[in-house]
Amino acid sequence: MAKWYFEDFELGQRIALPPIRVSPEEIVAFAREYDPQPMHIDPEAAARGHFGGLIASGWHTAALMMRSLATWFREAEVQSLGSPGVKEMRWLTPLRPDVGYAGHFEVRELRRAASRPMGIVGQSTVFADPAGTEAFRVAGIGFFACRPEARA
Amino acid sequence: MAKWYFEDFELGQRIALPPIRVSPEEIVAFAREYDPQPMHIDPEAAARGHFGGLIASGWHTAALMMRSLATWFREAEVQSLGSPGVKEMRWLTPLRPDVGYAGHFEVRELRRAASRPMGIVGQSTVFADPAGTEAFRVAGIGFFACRPEARA
Numbered sequence: 001m002a003k004w005y006f007e008d009f010e011l012g013q014r015i016a017l018p019p020i021r022v023s024p025e026e027i028v029a030f031a032r033e034y035d036p037q038p039m040h041i042d043p044e045a046a047a048r049g050h051f052g053g054l055i056a057s058g059w060h061t062a063a064l065m066m067r068s069l070a071t072w073f074r075e076a077e078v079q080s081l082g083s084p085g086v087k088e089m090r091w092l093t094p095l096r097p098d099v100g101y102a103g104h105f106e107v108r109e110l111r112r113a114a115s116r117p118m119g120i121v122g123q124s125t126v127f128a129d130p131a132g133t134e135a136f137r138v139a140g141i142g143f144f145a146c147r148p149e150a151r152a
Numbered sequence: 153m154a155k156w157y158f159e160d161f162e163l164g165q166r167i168a169l170p171p172i173r174v175s176p177e178e179i180v181a182f183a184r185e186y187d188p189q190p191m192h193i194d195p196e197a198a199a200r201g202h203f204g205g206l207i208a209s210g211w212h213t214a215a216l217m218m219r220s221l222a223t224w225f226r227e228a229e230v231q232s233l234g235s236p237g238v239k240e241m242r243w244l245t246p247l248r249p250d251v252g253y254a255g256h257f258e259v260r261e262l263r264r265a266a267s268r269p270m271g272i273v274g275q276s277t278v279f280a281d282p283a284g285t286e287a288f289r290v291a292g293i294g295f296f297a298c299r300p301e302a303r304a
Contacts, residue, residue, distance in 0.1 A: 035219070037234075057215075086238070091237050
């Protein structure tokens with residue numbers, strides 16, 4: 001299979017990502033390490049609280065998005081060179097255990113870097129539950145290598 | 153000790169956070185799970201690559217920031233009610249293993265919610281290496297409970 005370079009992105013392109021699904025045990029394990037608040041680590045307290053049950057830490061949701069992106073990068077041999085950051089990130093509805101969230105990556109901006117053989121891709125990555133309700137939305141920026149023949 | 157409510161935040165207030173420090177083993181373990189790219193999981197490939205050594209996944213850096221924030225929340229009994237998202241997040245320089253990064257939380261915006269007994273705090277959270285070079289900067293938004301006597 002051919003590698004995926006900056007030149008393979010197109011404005012408006014929408015790429016389906018591997019879905020996110022997380023178990024209650026994973027939610028608790030991540031949160032014990034990084035975000036030990038009751039709604040993430042204590043199923044009983046979470047059931048009594050504002051969210052009516054255990055929900056993933058927003059930073060766990062973000063990490064699960066990265067897992068999905070990294071799986072696509074590996075499977076499609078996407079020549080990612082990392083990221084300088086994200087423009088905006090929204091936790092719209094809670095990520096709940098044992099639910100599959102479908103995702104996509106949409107290309108919003110394409111710009112060739114002046115100083116290095118790479119391009120900058122502005123993108124919107126979204127995950128939604130089976131009813132189509134968005135749970136998580138990120139406007140991110142990524143760096144991707146140019147095709148070798150385009151590097152001169 | 154008194155609990156920390158929305159009313160305890162002040163514009164411009166700067167709160168020191170527990171420092172971030174991560175081992176190479178933790179960098180690799182997180183990245184194997186969520187962001188298995190060579191610069192995060194393979195010390196030899198990382199040494200030969202653009203960054204000259206192993207660096208933490210940006211999402212690991214974000215999770216470590218949350219650990220630091222959650223430690224402050226617990227120690228100061230900060231009445232956090234979660235977050236709708238972040239406005240901007242920048243990975244400015246790589247987070248490297250076995251380096252201590254000092255952090256602070258700076259209050260940038262304070263707004264009382266109209267519909268619930270809580271306030272919205274716009275903040276900037278920054279971590280910098282021992283030379284003062286910023287590694288990570290987030291402009292975030294948080295919800296915090298109002299004092300019981302202010303809820304009427």
